Amino acid sequence: MIYTVTFNPAIDYVMFMKKLNIGQVNRTISEEVLYGGKGINVSIVLKNLGVDNVALGFLAGFTGDAIEQGVKTQGVKTDFVKLENGLSRINVKIKADAETDINGCGPNINEKALESLYSKLDKIKSGDYLVLAGSIPKTLPSDIYERILERLSGKGIFFIVDATKDLLLNVLKYKPFLVKPNNYELGEMFGKELTSEAEMVLYGRRLRDMGAKNVIISMAAHGAILIDDDDKVTKMGVPQGKVINSVGAGDSMVAGFIAGYLENGSYQYALRKGTAAGSATAFSQGVATKEKVDQLINKF
Numbered sequence: 001m002i003y004t005v006t007f008n009p010a011i012d013y014v015m016f017m018k019k020l021n022i023g024q025v026n027r028t029i030s031e032e033v034l035y036g037g038k039g040i041n042v043s044i045v046l047k048n049l050g051v052d053n054v055a056l057g058f059l060a061g062f063t064g065d066a067i068e069q070g071v072k073t074q075g076v077k078t079d080f081v082k083l084e085n086g087l088s089r090i091n092v093k094i095k096a097d098a099e100t101d102i103n104g105c106g107p108n109i110n111e112k113a114l115e116s117l118y119s120k121l122d123k124i125k126s127g128d129y130l131v132l133a134g135s136i137p138k139t140l141p142s143d144i145y146e147r148i149l150e151r152l153s154g155k156g157i158f159f160i161v162d163a164t165k166d167l168l169l170n171v172l173k174y175k176p177f178l179v180k181p182n183n184y185e186l187g188e189m190f191g192k193e194l195t196s197e198a199e200m201v202l203y204g205r206r207l208r209d210m211g212a213k214n215v216i217i218s219m220a221a222h223g224a225i226l227i228d229d230d231d232k233v234t235k236m237g238v239p240q241g242k243v244i245n246s247v248g249a250g251d252s253m254v255a256g257f258i259a260g261y262l263e264n265g266s267y268q269y270a271l272r273k274g275t276a277a278g279s280a281t282a283f284s285q286g287v288a289t290k291e292k293v294d295q296l297i298n299k300f
Helices: 038-048 061-073 111-121 144-152 165-169 183-190 197-209 249-264 267-282 290-296
Strands: 002-006 010-016 030-036 053-060 081-083 089-095 099-102 129-133 158-162 214-218 224-227 233-236
Touching: 002 038, 002 111, 010 061, 030 038, 030 061, 038 053, 038 061, 038 129, 038 249, 053 061, 053 111, 061 081, 081 111, 111 144, 129 144, 129 249, 144 158, 158 249, 165 183, 183 197, 183 214, 197 214, 197 224, 214 249, 214 267, 224 267, 233 267, 249 267, 267 290
Parallel strands: 002 053, 002 129, 010 089, 053 081, 129 158
Antiparallel strands: 010 030, 089 099, 214 224, 224 233
């Protein structure tokens, strides 16, 4: 089974308008409600690709109830920890002449709730996959990723980590199956501005030297580079299409990679499916569907 963890899920309230005028009343052309958070995005795309999984994390209040119901409606199994106080986030996404986001902070997560999550994670078995993705709420320990991987280390679990800076670097000693920084995040980890693919491969290999088994470096419109468990480097471009929504594209790439790898065990095919899934999300209002991924998977 595959498990995803979203520490701070959200309702994304997306408003489309021609132009945002600050200090004035603005009217939308249309609105859309999405249920998000990086782990939830991974869960939804996995399910769209026919891969069962369980979404874990924290929810609070009526917004948390709406998130859980919305995720379940899309076929994803859930096992969230319900917080006694607070509200899960509502993020306002304004799509106008420029994109403007207003993201909520989310509820407080106390030690009792964290222990409840640990109890759920302890049930994960050898051969299962655990996806940790995204930032950490201020009320959680800053080393929470490291604590989780230390707790579960040695159980034969495939760890997948999509995070930045120390959140990622500090878990490499637990030999995650996959990490996925983008090219800017990779440079930040080493205090470098990476200007060539050769440099990206060099520092991607450093992540492997530090423990990661597979490293994907995503490069938006320039595709992605995979340095796999055999130290083979594979470059994948992107299919042609109009970018409509970049939110969730990286999460979709992670989901597509997992689905592709489970399908036939090939890292190169997994990268192709991951890139197709990321592009399918970028070319859509919502996240990638199986139909869209199938349309794009051979159009690179």
